[in-house]
Amino acid sequence: MADNRLKIDGDLAAVQEIKSVGGDTLKKCYQCATCASVCPLAPDEAPFPRKQMLLAQWGAKEKLLSDPSIWLCHQCGDCTKYCPRNARPGDVLASLRILVTKELVPFKFLNTFYNNLWGLPILVLIAFVYILLVTIFAFKGMPNFFDATSFPYNPNLYYKLGFMKLPARVVMIDVVFLSLAGLVVILMVNAVSKMWKTYLDYYNVPQAYRYGVGTILANYLIPALKEILDHSRFEKCGANSWRATPHKMLLFGFIILFITTGTVFILADFLGMHTPWNPLTHPVKWLGYIGGLLLLYGVIGLMTGRNRAVLENSLKTSYSDSFLLWLILLVGVTGFAIVVFRSIPSLYNLTGLVYLIHLITVFLLFLAIPYSKFSHLVFRTTAVVFDLYYRDVLKKMGS
Amino acid sequence: MANSSILVVGGGISGVTSAIEAAEMEVEVHLVESEATLGGRVSQLRYYFPKLCPPTCGLEINYKRIKANPYLKIYTLTEVTEISGAPGAYRVKLRKKPRYVNDNCTCCGECERVCQGERVSDYDFGLGKTKAIYLPSPMAFPPKYVLDKSALAPGDLDRIIAACIYEAIDPEMKEEEFELEVGAIIWATGWRPYDGTRLDNLGYGKFSNVVSNMQIERMASPWGPTKGEILRLSDGVVPSKVAFVQCAGSRDENHLPYCSYICCLASLKHSLYFAEKYPDTRCTMFYIDIRTPGRYEKFLLRAQREAKIDFIKGKVAKIEEDPETKDLIVTAEDTLSGKRINERFNMVVLALGMQPSMAGKSIPGLPVDEHGFVLETEGIIPVGCAKKPLDVMTSNETATGAVIKALQVIKRA
DSSP states (O other), X not given: OGGGOOOOOOOHHHHHHHXXXXXXXXXXXXXXXXHHHHOSSOOXXXXXXXXXXXXXXXXOHHHHHTOTHHHHOOOOOHHHHHOTTOOXXXXXXXXXXXXXXXXXXXXXXXXXXXXXXXXXXXHHHHHHHHHHHHHHHHTXXXXXXXXXXXXXXXXXXXXXXXXEEEEHHHHHHHHHHHHHHHHHHHHHHHHHHHHHHHHHHHTTOOGGGOOOHHHHIIIIIHHHHHHHHHTTTGGGOSTTGGGHHHHHHHHHHHHHHHHHHHHHIIIIIITOOOSOOOTTTOHHHHHHHHHHHHHHHXXXXXXXXXXXXXXXXXXXXXXXXXXXHHHHHHHHHHHHHHHHHHHSGGGGGGHHHHHHHHHHHHHHHHHHHHHSGGGHHHHHHHHHHHHHHHHHHHHHHHO | OOOOOEEEEOOSHHHHHHHHHHHTTTOOEEEEOSSSSSOTGGGGOSSBTTTTBOHHHHHHHHHHHHHTOTTEEEEOSEEEEEEEEETTEEEEEEEEOOOSBOTTOOOOOHHHHHOOOEEEOTTXXXXXXXXXXXXXSTTOSSXXXXXXGGGOOTTHXXXXXXXXXXXXXXXXXXXXXXXXXXXXXXXXXXXXXXXXXXXTTTTTTTSTTXXXXXXXXXXXXXXXXXXXXXXXXXXXXXXXXXXXXXXXXXXXXXXXXXXXXXXXXXXXXXXXXXXXXXXXXXXXXXXXXXXXXXXXXXXXXXXXXXXXXXEEESOOOXXXXXXXXXXXXXXXXXXXXXXXXXXXXXXXXXXXXXXETTTTOOOTTOOBOTTSOBOXXXXXXXXXXXXXXXXXXXXXHHHHHHHHHHHHHHHHO
């Protein structure tokens, strides 16, 4: 019988960590399973979050890492509302997602900076220094941030790259954000493949059903994305069903802004139609405004809704939550501020400063994908893809 | 100023025990009960712990002792409104509601026969009706009818008065306020079932076949609204699959943050009721932990042996009704298998927790904790479920123990 013995090693450091990022109520859980029974999103075959609460109480990182459930949770808060011990499973799962994110992505110190208030000045400094260095390089020396014709709209500095003629500003942005985006993509692709492999092992998926990336993406990514765009899981939430709509608007806002940025990149960098464009008549500008407004509507809706949910005790707002919300709000506000400052002559020369702040916030938002709660953009998508895939595998194995 | 009498508040099994034990020590005892009869929760049960006796068994012997005792005075329909003073010299204000029936009543029942107006019986937890004039319990003590004026049908009063040859009906009775001076107070106001409609996910009050544990007791009682048959409220059919939902309100910080002590055993007892009457009925008990305090573990073994009962470790947090059959779909995670089950039952019994009767009330001079349990002071001694959730046996132990304390207070004062 010795072989069947289950050895449990409590990982106290992991428990402390979970507690420090918003899961401080974790130890109150007495495993009654109310949560798993009220959860509108948990599947019958693998209900959550009762089991995850137990694993978290023991600090079982490895097991949590290989469990898609924590990402299928949308923090509706029904579990927290009905929890008889006020152990707040919804909030604990949010902290587990941060823990797992930390485990999956290298340079863990960045995760620590992102999820603690004291790390914020360091992050701002990193973003500022990096942007500044690239700016000095692109503008061939330190520009005057209080003169908009020196920064960012210097009319005299151009780079020729083959057939393309790029202003210094564009070169600066391309260098900063293409490098950053490259890093984020590498980190996330690496993390997702690690995550996928642990899921396959955890669920003992037979080799015959372990498809290649192409097959998985072709068959399951599109339905997963459809589901995500639809927010069909999110809308099943009971306690915090109000969140689905603003969250959806926020997502649409991001998508529109992504398309806008892509369009600007192609028009400006490759077709030479350089910005600044007329803020009132240019159609791409208007696309950006719509995206920006949706983003602001979504993020403000989430903030006010959260305050209400906190009063109803179905949700707690931890630092990680407010950090991301405020960051997105700042991205939106500074984005619009650039247009305003640029259009009002008396404020025109402050445009450079606002521009710089906007770039810092966007930089932090990009880097938030591998290191903060924002990781759910990728990891939850992965878990949803896996969920669809695994259900399909089960069906095929059954038939 | 010292007063050597004892006030016992509450005429359930604990209060009756305290009162008679003290009175038999030849001390003047005032026993106050807010209902029209003594007997309390025990009188509503089919059987009570530990030996599964019918309530007549424990109550009648006490009533017999009361009848033979000259030191005990009973006040029914009476509530304490204020306490002042100190141990040895309390001044207690009380309010007595009118019964509209005087001591001439012989319980002949003629009034009931002619009365047409009806009222929902709270004694039967809404499962049955009584006439506007009714005997509060089959074992009513004092054995007297009581009239609910608000339920009278037109002409009822004249018919009732005419039917009563003993001239026992007195519609002019008024509410009275009076005072007592006592040396010590034993507080035995007991408990009430937690309000099941506050458990908004369990369908109590919404789905007809979700009933409470105390409703099962009333149905199982041979003198109850169904004459001892445990039936579905939707169609009057004997259920063949019954779910017991434990901790309905108990051990829950949103409701009652403490364990109500007896509910696990009560549900096990109900599984034996089913086994006794309906051998084809299968029961399933959904629990967090099966709590069988002290020597009651034997009772779990007995239920496992004698009843058709399965156990699922996982609290029920969702119940849905099939609108066609009025069956109930119960959702819980079976934590031992790790799967969530959605199972169909004909009847669901909520093990509603015990809430102290003082919860939500405040009587000047009576110290209570945040849940409504009465706190002990030198001269005010809580007993039974007014003190903490208990079974009958332990309640009676606290009741007899309190008498010694009360006597000490009187002697020392």
